[in-house]
Amino acid sequence: xxxxxxxxxxxxxxxxxxxxxxxxxxxxxxxxxxxxxxxxxxxxxxxxxxxxxxxxxxxxxxxxxxxxxxxxxxxxxxxxxxxxxxxxxxxxxxxxxxxxxxxxxxxxxxxxxxxxxxxxxxxxxxxxxxxxxxxxxxxxxxxxxxxxxxxxxxxxxxxxxxxxxxxxxxxxxxxxxxxxxxxxxxxxxxxxxxxxxxxxxxxxxxxxxxxxxxxxxxxxxxxxxxxxxxxxxxxxxxxxxxxxxxxxxxxxxxxxxxxxxxxxxxxxxxxxxxxxxxxxxxxxxxxxxxxxxxxxxxxxxxx
Amino acid sequence: xxxxxxxxxxxxxxxxxxxxxxxxxxxxxxxxxxxxxxxxxxxxxxxxxxxxxxxxxxxxxxxxxxxxxxxxxxxxxxxxxxxxxxxxxxxxxxxxxxxxxxxxxxxxxxxxxxxxxxxxxxxxxxxxxxxxxxxxxxxxxxxxxxxxxxxxxxxxxxxxxxxxxxxxxxxxxxxxxxxxxxxxxxxxxxxxxxxxxxxxxxxxxxxxxxxxxxxxxxxxxxxxxxxxxxxxxxxxxxxxxxxxxxxxxxxxxxxxxxxxxxxxxxxxxxxxxxxxxxxxxxxxxxxxxxxxxxxxxxxxxxxxxxxxxxxxxxxxxxxxxxxxxxxxxxxxxxxxxxxxxxxxxxxxxxxxxxxxxxxxxxxxxxxxxxxxxxxxxxxxxxxxxxxxxxxxxxxxxxxxxxxxxxxxxxxxxxxxxxxxxxxxxxxxxxxxxxxxxxxxxxxxxxxxxxxxxxxxxxxxxxxxxxxxxxxxxxxxxxxxxxxxxxxxxxxxxxxxxxxxxxxxxxxxxxxxxxxxxxxxxxx
Ligand SMILES: Nc1ncnc2c1ncn2[C@@H]1O[C@H](COP(=O)(O)OP(=O)(O)O)[C@@H](O)[C@H]1O
Ligand SMILES: [Mg+2]
Numbered sequence: 001x002x003x004x005x006x007x008x009x010x011x012x013x014x015x016x017x018x019x020x021x022x023x024x025x026x027x028x029x030x031x032x033x034x035x036x037x038x039x040x041x042x043x044x045x046x047x048x049x050x051x052x053x054x055x056x057x058x059x060x061x062x063x064x065x066x067x068x069x070x071x072x073x074x075x076x077x078x079x080x081x082x083x084x085x086x087x088x089x090x091x092x093x094x095x096x097x098x099x100x101x102x103x104x105x106x107x108x109x110x111x112x113x114x115x116x117x118x119x120x121x122x123x124x125x126x127x128x129x130x131x132x133x134x135x136x137x138x139x140x141x142x143x144x145x146x147x148x149x150x151x152x153x154x155x156x157x158x159x160x161x162x163x164x165x166x167x168x169x170x171x172x173x174x175x176x177x178x179x180x181x182x183x184x185x186x187x188x189x190x191x192x193x194x195x196x197x198x199x200x201x202x203x204x205x206x207x208x209x210x211x212x213x214x215x216x217x218x219x220x221x222x223x224x225x226x227x228x229x230x231x232x233x234x235x236x237x238x239x240x241x242x243x244x245x246x247x248x249x250x251x252x253x254x255x256x257x258x259x260x261x262x263x264x265x266x267x268x269x270x271x272x273x274x275x276x277x278x279x280x281x282x283x284x285x286x287x288x289x290x291x292x293x294x295x296x297x298x299x300x301x302x303x
Numbered sequence: 304x305x306x307x308x309x310x311x312x313x314x315x316x317x318x319x320x321x322x323x324x325x326x327x328x329x330x331x332x333x334x335x336x337x338x339x340x341x342x343x344x345x346x347x348x349x350x351x352x353x354x355x356x357x358x359x360x361x362x363x364x365x366x367x368x369x370x371x372x373x374x375x376x377x378x379x380x381x382x383x384x385x386x387x388x389x390x391x392x393x394x395x396x397x398x399x400x401x402x403x404x405x406x407x408x409x410x411x412x413x414x415x416x417x418x419x420x421x422x423x424x425x426x427x428x429x430x431x432x433x434x435x436x437x438x439x440x441x442x443x444x445x446x447x448x449x450x451x452x453x454x455x456x457x458x459x460x461x462x463x464x465x466x467x468x469x470x471x472x473x474x475x476x477x478x479x480x481x482x483x484x485x486x487x488x489x490x491x492x493x494x495x496x497x498x499x500x501x502x503x504x505x506x507x508x509x510x511x512x513x514x515x516x517x518x519x520x521x522x523x524x525x526x527x528x529x530x531x532x533x534x535x536x537x538x539x540x541x542x543x544x545x546x547x548x549x550x551x552x553x554x555x556x557x558x559x560x561x562x563x564x565x566x567x568x569x570x571x572x573x574x575x576x577x578x579x580x581x582x583x584x585x586x587x588x589x590x591x592x593x594x595x596x597x598x599x600x601x602x603x604x605x606x607x608x609x610x611x612x613x614x615x616x617x618x619x620x621x622x623x624x625x626x627x628x629x630x631x632x633x634x635x636x637x638x639x640x641x642x643x644x645x646x647x648x649x650x651x652x653x654x655x656x657x658x659x660x661x662x663x664x665x666x667x668x669x670x671x672x673x674x675x676x677x678x679x680x681x682x683x684x685x686x687x688x689x690x691x692x693x694x695x696x697x698x699x700x701x702x703x704x705x706x707x708x709x710x711x712x713x714x715x716x717x718x719x720x721x722x723x724x725x726x727x728x729x730x731x732x733x734x735x736x737x738x739x740x741x742x743x744x745x746x747x748x749x750x751x752x753x754x755x756x757x758x759x760x761x762x763x764x765x766x767x768x769x770x771x772x773x774x775x776x777x778x779x780x781x782x783x784x785x786x787x788x789x790x791x792x793x794x795x796x797x798x799x800x801x802x803x804x805x806x807x808x809x810x811x812x813x814x815x816x817x818x819x820x821x822x823x824x825x826x
Pocket of ligand 1: 165
């Protein structure tokens with residue numbers, strides 16, 4: 001008898017918890033479809049379009065150095081970059097880091113650049129890469145634009161987590177109200193990609209305080225970095241109010257109501273918006289150890 | 304008044320379900336459709352496999368071939384005989400086949416094949432029905448004695464006296480004769496037993512019991528005759544079967560005293576001839592041997608085809624000379640797509656594309672499920688390897704896809720070639736797979752492999768194959784196919800289910816696992 005009622009209580013508790021967790025079906029039907037009109041997706045998917053809107057709205061973004069919008073523009077782009085250091089080449093419609101080159105230095109003697117890993121990049125190779133981007137090789141479409149932006153030098157706290165690149169802060173916003181956030185940290189295991197499924201770390205950040213309170217690696221809660229051993233919990237993020245503020249302003253700058261805003265904190269310029277996503281992933285719930293449901297309900301109350 | 308979004312969805316679902324159920328019940332109640340007719344029937348394919356040594360001389364083999372009637376429908380007859388000529392003639396109700404040949408070699412063979420769809424028939428004999436005073440001459444012939452049916456033997460007369468089968472109404476007499484023959488100890492078939500011997504021994508095989516039944520019936524004033532045929536069972540055998548028919552108010556009504564069928568003929572019984580005949584007669588000393596080979600397959604019930612004529616898609620396809628397999632593939636695709644939706648949105652199983660598994664399942668109709676899976680795995684492996692090699696060339700997307708298509712064609716041809724060498728007949732049919740579907744499947748696998756790694760790609764491939772199997776099972780269900788052909792409106796139910804799932808916000812099964820940490824009740 002008690003066993004049965006205990007079972008029933010457990011089932012009821014499970015159902016209550018289930019209500020808090022947002023699955024893909026619910027995310028799409030209750031959050032994405034009602035808040036994001038499909039014809040506005042390009043504003044988020046095309047990083048250059050999004051950047052234009054952000055610049056117009058005064059949202060800080062990494063500085064754009066050049067845009068290459070066709071095969072004819074490739075030579076001019078290369079000339080413009082000759083001798084330049086610390087820039088990044090990206091496809092406007094890329095995803096998952098595909099087609100991104102991070103360039104560190106310029107070697108005048110050999111007349112070539114050095115990639116962030118130290119590998120040389122000749123002007124010819126860069127030209128071929130730009131042509132590939134323009135032909136849509138990295139974006140699964142027939143044509144695309146390539147653009148070059150200033151390489152971000154991350155704030156010391158972030159470079160202590162991953163020295164070879166960027167950690168970005170993902171802030172989910174509902175109608176411009178931040179709902180939940182985390183930091184995504186690449187690892188050697190993940191091949192430098194901030195992908196949680198490939199061994200990257202997810203660190204939950206308390207929206208109110210900007211303090212990290214939970215970290216996840218391969219679905220397991222951890223307290224220290226699995227590779228460096230550095231502590232991950234209780235870190236105080238730099239410029240947290242500004243991070244939230246640029247997220248809000250980025251969300252307001254586009255007609256999209258449910259977003260994942262990716263923010264990076266530059267050593268000199270502070271928080272910059274790197275990109276926005278119209279279908280932000282749900283793993284952030286596991287990282288935070290809490291479902292999005294209650295947070296969404298609170299945001300709907302304040303929005 | 305403005306309808307809420309929720310209201311619109313509910314209304315759409317109600318309308319779809321209402322229209323579907325309304326049409327179904329209209330067809331059943333007014334147009335004479337029967338839902339039972341969607342169940343498939345068993346079709347048997349029988350082969351007479353006859354072999355003999357002609358010693359270079361003349362050979363003549365005579366036998367009986369079945370005719371179509373109320374109990375059985377015979378179709379698709381084929382004859383393959385090594386150089387013999389087949390002549391057919393009707394002798395009374397029997398279709399007699401005679402194969403003749405000159406200079407026939409040793410080890411010659413005849414293979415005569417036909418398909419049979421049969422149904423059980425049974426008769427109700429009114430208990431009060433009297434035995435008539437006289438019969439028309441053609442029927443009265445079935446009262447006379449024959450060599451092995453000794454109607455006028457004293458012992459037969461005495462038995463009729465004893466069981467009093469010459470008095471009372473027809474049903475009572477038949478029942479007494481039937482009971483007596485049923486009670487004889489059954490014996491495995493061993494040559495011919497005449498009626499008298501069966502009676503004296505008190506035991507008999509099918510032909511002895513049947514001859515005794517006929518003799519007693521005739522002696523009791525009821526016209527009766529022997530029936531020769533086969534009991535159809537998948538496999539090969541030499542045993543034929545005999546049972547009887549009695550003349551009841553203008554009908555020949557079947558009885559089988561060996562297997563206890565009273566006034567009924569089971570579906571498996573195949574009638575070959577009437578009368579006390581032997582199934583095969585042939586030239587002497589030719590070392591004659593025979594075998595009956597039977598295979599069975601499920602086919603749509605012929606009654607469904609005959610009665611499902613409201614919107615006669617079936618007839619339309621017949622007129623246009625399009626194969627039935629195409630009709631059912633087309634009609635079952637929405638069902639397969641629903642299965643995919645269920646797996647993706649409710650189970651949360653990853654697959655390549657939304658409809659790829661359903662399309663693959665439709666294609667596997669040609670090869671069977673197992674070889675369908677084999678075909679997909681082979682093609683995906685080959686094409687992924689080619690794709691990997693091509694990656695060094697850094698080609699653009701469209702030419703890449705075009706090359707993959709060629710790779711699919713090559714891998715299918717090679718598979719067919721190898722399957723033919725190895726004698727795996729179903730696998731040779733992989734060429735019927737839609738090439739573009741396979742190419743897309745392989746491309747998805749490769750993309751997943753490069754973007755998400757081997758584990759994720761393998762999972763997606765396994766998911767695709769699993770959902771393909773589920774689709775295959777459902778899409779290849781004959782009963783479901785005939786249901787959709789007869790009642791295409793059930794597709795509205797499929798649409799309604801999709802509308803419902805399209806608004807379903809529930810957690811996918813896989814998400815219970817993914818978020819198990821959040822669902823676990825912490826004490
Ligand atoms: N301006 C930049 N400076 C330094 N690294 C960058 C810059 N832009 C992108 N990256 C690197 O590339 C990754 C992916 O960039 P992002 O703009 O998020 O594109 P995607 O849509 O492909 O994820 C970042 O996580 C970072 O490691
Ligand atoms: Mg990104």
